[in-house]
Each structure stands twice: as C-alpha cells, then as structure tokens.
Amino acid sequence: MLAQLPLLAALPFGQLWYYLPLLVAISLVYGATRHELPGPILRHAWHTAVWMTTFIGAIFLIALVLTWLV
Amino acid sequence: MNEPPKKPAIPPVESLTIDLRNPWIAGFLAWLWPGAGHLYQRRYGKGLLFMACILAIFFFGLVLGQGRVVYAMHPANQDPAVGAGFGGIFTKFAAIAPLPFWLQAGTGLPAMPAVVQRMRVKGGGQPLFNNWMAPPRTTQELNSWHRQLNQRFDMGVLYTMIAGILNFFAIWDACAGPAPSEPVDPKKKKDPKKDDPKTPEPKPAT
Numbered sequence: 001m002l003a004q005l006p007l008l009a010a011l012p013f014g015q016l017w018y019y020l021p022l023l024v025a026i027s028l029v030y031g032a033t034r035h036e037l038p039g040p041i042l043r044h045a046w047h048t049a050v051w052m053t054t055f056i057g058a059i060f061l062i063a064l065v066l067t068w069l070v
Numbered sequence: 071m072n073e074p075p076k077k078p079a080i081p082p083v084e085s086l087t088i089d090l091r092n093p094w095i096a097g098f099l100a101w102l103w104p105g106a107g108h109l110y111q112r113r114y115g116k117g118l119l120f121m122a123c124i125l126a127i128f129f130f131g132l133v134l135g136q137g138r139v140v141y142a143m144h145p146a147n148q149d150p151a152v153g154a155g156f157g158g159i160f161t162k163f164a165a166i167a168p169l170p171f172w173l174q175a176g177t178g179l180p181a182m183p184a185v186v187q188r189m190r191v192k193g194g195g196q197p198l199f200n201n202w203m204a205p206p207r208t209t210q211e212l213n214s215w216h217r218q219l220n221q222r223f224d225m226g227v228l229y230t231m232i233a234g235i236l237n238f239f240a241i242w243d244a245c246a247g248p249a250p251s252e253p254v255d256p257k258k259k260k261d262p263k264k265d266d267p268k269t270p271e272p273k274p275a276t
Contacts, residue, residue, distance in 0.1 A: 018225055021130060022232060025123040029236045032116050033243045036086055041119075 023049050088113065093245040100244035102178045104128075104237045107244030120240040124233050128177050131229025137202035138215050139226035140174050142167045142184040143191060145206045170227050176234030176241075 031044035090096060091111050100107025105121030108114070132140060144167075163172055167188075174181045184203040191197060197204030206212035216223050242249075 015221065021127055022229070025127045025236065026232065028119060029123050029239055032119050032248075033239045034248055036088065036113070036116070036248055038115060041116075 023052060027052070088247050090245070090247060097241050097245040100241040101176070101237065103180075104177060104233075104240055107241065111244065116243070120237075120243075124177060124237050124240065125180065127229050127236075128174075128180055128233035131226040131233065132202075133226075134222045134229065135219060135226025136222075137200075138204075138206075138219070139223060140171065140181055140184045140203045140230055141205040142171045142175075142188040142203075143205035144168060145209045145212055170231050173231040173234040176237045177230075178237065181230075181234070 027045040027049040028041070030048050031041040034044050035041045089111065096107040096111050098107070099110050100120075103121070104124035105117040105119070108117030108120060111117075160169065163169065171181070171184060174184075181203075183199055184205075187197045187199070187202075187204045191205055191207075206215065219226070
C-alpha cells in the first residue's frame, strides 16, 4: 500500500546518497565551531546529524501523510 | 580561628585557553584557504578537519557539475534588473555576479578561478583551464548545461554553496574561537560552563 503512494513512488531513492556527504560535513564543521577538542566535536556532530535526519524525516512523514490524505 | 578552606561542591575543571594570535590574519587566511587560519593559530586538528570537510564537498560539487557550477558572470544576454528597497539589495548583488557565487566565494581561492574567467571573458579573451568555472556565453548555453547535467547541476551548485557557507563558520571560529555551546545532555542544562569544560574561553591575541 505504501509503495502505491505517489510521493513514495516518485522519491528518487537512488539519489538519497547525496545527503550523506553533506550530513557528515555539516555536522562535523558545526560541531567544530562549538568545541575545541575531538571528543566533544564528534559528540556534537553526532547529535547534529541525528537532529537533522530526524527533522528531515519528520517533514517527509508529514508530506507523506498529507499525500495520503489528499 | 583559621578555618580550613571549604572544598567546592563541584571540583574546578581544567579549562582550555586558545591563542588566537592575530584574529584578523587568521580570519583572512581562513577565507583564503579553508582551515589555513586554524593552521596559522596552530589549531592543527580543527584546521585539517575544516580543510577536509569544506574542500571535499566543494570539489565534489564542482566535479558533479563538470566544473560549470561555479561561475562569476551572468550570460551576456541575461543581465538582471536592479530593484529598489530591501529586495533591491539582493538584485544589486545579483547584478554583479550570480547569487550562488557570493556563497561559493566563501571558500576563497578554490572559487577564484571563476573571477579570473570573468575577467578574461569581459576582456574579450578565451576562458582558461579547459573552460572550468567559465561563465556561460548565452542563456541558451546555460539552459543546455541544465539539460545535459540535469540534477547533477543543481546538486553541484548546492554542494559548492554549502561549502562556502560552512567556511563562513570556520572564519568566525578562527576570528573569535568556538561559540558557546549548549550542553548535549539535558541533565546538564543548569550550568553549561561548568558542565562543558572542553569548550574553551577564547583568548584574544596579545
């Protein structure tokens, strides 16, 4: 059923890997602007990456539900 | 009676001080080449981290767009009109160079061949570097790049723009040191300074 939703069907899953390099770079640079030592930088980067992915995933889910409702 | 000094409830933590040397030189070097400002400040780890992350996504975007996604001049027949008011600020910038280039230029030297190409083309010469970062001659040529590269053109522009934005963060870090950080653990929200000992106090150059 999910696969029949237009949004999922139109999603270019093969191009989602473009997200990974950006996620890694943005998280690490952002973490490095907040801390000086490697440990806190990596911890902050991990939390930023999780937060970004969750945020984007939440928006995707909202769009998916709206598509399903309409 | 002399009372013995009371032990603090929370033992003092070791703080880290950073010698920013000359923040203006560091900031300029950080713009010129991502990470160079930190290397100048002897903050080698962060310098290499910034260099690797920012240059990697800049050049990855450039390769994705086959060297065409960074250009500093509109096609000859596509000069945008300059508007008025607050929005006019953007159109004024856009009249000088395409708006994406203003962000891409944040990476410094790696984006500067586009400026060389602009000067060459404006002077009536042929572009150098096998047309890398050369501006499109006409709107039709720009459209053909979009058709040919499809989404890779957009992704290339996005990657190179984000590289420039990230370098602005790195420049700020080189000039002023790490920004005050919120503690990651919600239990530690009461006193961020005490609980995040590894966030140093930036020390201005003497």
